[in-house]
Amino acid sequence: MRALLVDHNVASGLRLGETAEPLPGPNQALIRVAATSLNFGEITHAVSQAPDGAVLGWDAAGVVERAAADGSGPAAGTQVLTLGDTGGWAEFRAVDTGQLGVAPAGSDPGALSTLPVTATTALRALRKFGSLNGKRVLITGSTGGVGQYAVQLAHLGGAHVIASTSNPAAQGNRLRSLGADEVISGPEHVSTSLDGVVDCVGGPQLAQAFDKLASHGTLVAVGDVTMQPVEFPPGAFLGNNGRHGRSIVTFHLADGPLPGEDLTWLAERLAAKDFMPHISWRGDWDQADEAVAAVLDRNLRGKAVLDIS
Template sequence: MKALVPTGDLDSLVRYDDVAAPCPKPDEALVAVEAFSVNRGEFFLLARPREGWRPGKDIAGTVVRAADNGTGPGVGERVVAHPASAGWAEKAAVPTSSLAVLPGSMTAVTAAALPLAGLTALRLMRRIGGVLGKRILITGASGGVGHYFVELAAASGAEVTAVSASPERGLRLTELGAADVVHDVAEATGPFDVVLESVGGGSAPKALLKTAKRGTFIWFGQASRQPATFSFFDFFAGPESARLHHFHYADSDVADGTDLATLVRLTATGRLHPEIGRETDWADTATVLADLRDRRIRGKAVLRVEPAPTSGADRTATHAA
């Protein structure tokens, strides 16, 4: 079957190749992939790929072989899935605990935008606990996680301030319920009961200073790839006795499939709106990765898995335009 594999070349990170079809474990279903979405974290992994690793964590498609142990959806059911890797392919094996069935009204493109970003936003909500009446600041809000979180938190009664470098992107966050959108952390009017930081570098210490006394600072990403420096004495400038939490979306007591089912239900009932900034054929994946790196895509980028080129198994996947 065809799959996208790492090239190790920073100018064009993936190419098509012929690989063996996956052999599912007893608790895994085999999914014919119809669409997948790309995450910034995958770009960084592709820049220095591990031997034998293939990208792909957010997919949607149809079950073509049910799990041998009898769990999960049957053959022919449409699903959204969150495999550990190797989802950028014509087929993927996925544990049934990481699958959710799709309603007939939801397209594979919409569903593929849900997994990693949606799971992160949902689990950030769970980490915070009750958000009704809380003032929340979120940095790096123009990406997939930010859009989902703003909509979920605002609908649950939080007063959300979003940090977005782009006025255009900020407008959409306002439409999703943000009470305020600023273009730099320093512009946010604090203090905030909860601060969600995802940029790192100089953003993190500035965001800390916006945290209320005994508030909560949740560090869930470092998109800038720059380390952040905190001083013990910074806390006395306002966030005295604040709690600092490291957050990893995969550290969850709730199975991926269960949370994916929640995201599907919220989307199907019009309470959650995936923000898809780019939809194209998977032949364009290398270009999409570059645009994602350079922040030229708002929200999620989704690639449709259509027949791969036949002009050579090692053809580099690039934008055809």
């Protein structure tokens, strides 16, 4: 089968080539991949650490080519979206049935491929706050992959959504169309206390956002794009003056139940147009070099999607 293979001798670190088709285990379905989306972490850390010839890829959507031998999971011909550590950048992917979601027939595989990492991360981060109805929730890095889904899902849950972005003038209308009630340029501009924060930025913004939490508020640290130290002022963790019970929670997508049910729910909500996918770049996978460069430039306001021809 064809696949995007790790090749450290080319600029992007990836090249189209031939490799063996995966052999599914008893609890794995064989998926014919139609589209995959790229994530910054896999393009940087995963590719740099993998050996030449490896097939990576976390997100992939397609159709079940062969159902799992143990009878779990959907039948052949079912449209699905999948999440895994490897194997998404190939014509075929073997995936545990607990790591795939069933999509409504006729769904756009490119749109589905944006959901597994970013939308599932946003969904599970927001669950840390319990019921969202009426809560004031700040999303930092709101124009990124996770951030845009977090804005939409928080709005869907009934939260008052505050979206933080470096350029409100340019991004404000877009974020309001996704469900943001307020658009600001940083946590320091939050006017009243918060019930929850999904922090996709890290660095100084994390400390600023934590300072805005109401009592029993929670900050979920999802990402760190700044790679800068986080410095808290003296007294930041005192519980006086209505600041008791606040918490910072670290986050990892693999820490929790298998994502199959979440993936199915997200695919159904996408089909119902309860929220919109965010695709900033799309092309055939023979344009992978261009897609990788776009991701690494950090100028995309959404995901890069490769169609598997």
